[in-house]
Amino acid sequence: MENTEKQNTPNQPNKFGTWLKTSITARMIVVGILIMVLLIPLTFVNILIEERAFRQQDVVREINSKWGNDVTIYGPVLKLPYKTYTETSTFNEKTKAYIKETKTHIKYAYIFPETLETDVDVKSKSLYLGNFESAVFTSKMKMNGRFNAIDLSTKDINGDDIMWNKATMLFRTTNLKGIKTEMLIDLDGDSYPFETNFYDNNSKSHLDELETNFINEELLRSEFEYSMNVTYDGSEQIKLIPVGKTTTMTMESNWSDPGFIGNYSPNDETRSITKDGFKADWKVLSINRPFSQIYLNKLPNLNQFGFGTKFVVLVDEYQKSERSAKYGFLVIGLTFLLFFLIQTLSKIHIHPFQYLMIGLALVMFYTLLVSMSEHSNFLKAYLIAGTSVVVLITLYSKSILKNIKFPLFIGLSLTALYAFIYVIIQLENYALLVGSVGLFVILAIVMFVSRKIDWNNG
Known part of the structure; x- marks a missing residue:
């Protein structure tokens, strides 16, 4: 009889899963954790760039020792x-x-x-x-x-x-x-x-x-x-x-x-x-x-x-790649923030695994950039790597968001972000000024877009 009662009892809803889907706070925590996790491969990318730069110095010393110091x-x-x-x-x-x-x-x-x-x-x-x-x-x-x-x-x-x-x-x-x-x-x-x-x-x-x-x-x-x-x-x-x-x-x-x-x-x-x-x-x-x-x-x-x-x-490609990788945290953070705002405003559910895939695609930009810049000039490598990642994330976003409006907006936003970072790494004396003004503008846009979100709901 006990077995019969257990079989007839309806399945209890997964309260934790429901909380993750409906709570803004829960989504913010998950996104924050994923950003921290993605710092690990980003760190390895920086180590890779340093190793390639040291390799370049060794090769230059070898060339110079044969020709003349x-x-x-x-x-x-x-x-x-x-x-x-x-x-x-x-x-x-x-x-x-x-x-x-x-x-x-x-x-x-x-x-x-x-x-x-x-x-x-x-x-x-x-x-x-x-x-x-x-x-x-x-x-x-x-x-x-x-x-x-x-x-x-x-x-x-x-x-x-x-x-x-x-x-x-x-x-x-x-x-x-x-x-x-x-x-x-x-x-x-x-x-x-x-x-x-x-x-x-x-x-x-x-x-x-x-x-x-x-x-x-x-x-x-x-x-x-x-x-x-x-x-x-x-x-x-x-x-x-x-x-x-x-x-x-x-x-x-x-x-x-x-x-x-x-x-x-x-x-x-x-x-x-x-x-x-x-x-x-x-x-x-x-x-x-x-x-x-x-x-x-x-x-x-x-x-x-x-x-x-x-x-x-x-043309010191590794120095430029290193400066570009220093903005990796900013790129991942702003991209995740963009998806988070779209998810919150449109009520579309985005799984943490999908966030992780998007983050890994953003990290892959830097490995593409380093490998391509060794065989071409930095601008061409930056354009190819940036275009590849933007197209990949835009197409992936279309499958997640089920429409064309949001993916196009994400693609344009990522293009603008990569262009902004390229301008910064080309500058010497005005890099801090341009970067600070750019971040201020981004913050203002985020504040404007998020003003209608009911943060008290979850």
Whole structure:
């Protein structure tokens, strides 16, 4: 009899399911949870972008190591040995007297030139390995200037203690493997070859040192001129350290996207940048730099005072993809909000699984964007990925919402949102301003549309 009663008892309604369907609060909770869940795959997308960006850096380093690395020029510098003396007293037990002994020590003075004029002609191009690009160049440098007659009396060094016949010229630089010409320096008509010189290179310098044989000591008694030419195969950047009391540099290249780097900017009046290349001039006076013309005992590391040009590859697809992915939470949140408002106003039921499918489609936009941008430019990849996702969600919405009006509205809204984000990631100085104004407008629209919703109903 009990079994008969149980069989005749009508099924009790699923109160929780009914609450989910009818309660606005319940739908808001479910949508919020789904957004949090979708942050997990969105995080993996960001990790994927970082991994691909690191891969790009590795490939660029590989390209550069084969062609030639960045170029930094430090010199020429005159290296002049001199004698110093120390006197010691030793007590002699036999004579019961102190014996004075004078020891001679060899030290070095490093003297910078009075003028340094550098003319740099750079032929640049892009090299590719797979989908990755690096900017490389061949630079022809002409350097000339003069040294004043050597006078170390200001450093309390007697002229008789200077070893004039042991003077040499130094030249420090990066990228020895990229040098394509014999390294010579002309001093008043006499040529002196440079040879690689081992020295205690600290980790902050990264410069290799070249040194000549002993130069004609008669040169040092009066003012003399110097000149040298060097051709490099290099990549990324060229920098010059302003060792001249007056340092000038002129650089001309066919690269249309230069980035001027270092402590000193080129002359605005003579600088020109066109689609065919650029030309820039620098002038640095001794008063502009915090170091002197003569150093004793050790040549300082002056890398931080270098200036020059970085040959920029502007199309950094991974950086743009990363900036785009940062707005992933905003895109998912606003899209779900749009569906939530349509569901609430039209009384159409949308299952949490359908929200999840829409969210995954939005996440797939970023994987499509990254993969396509590796084989095409960013704009084309963005258009293809965006169009694919918008069409997919619009068609899927039609099956959910059972009419054409709401899906078209969703498609247009997503198109506007992706266009808005594309504009933001292209901006640098105004990205925050445009983003803030755009979000304010979106908030105003949401407030206007939701004003008729009875939030007290559930």
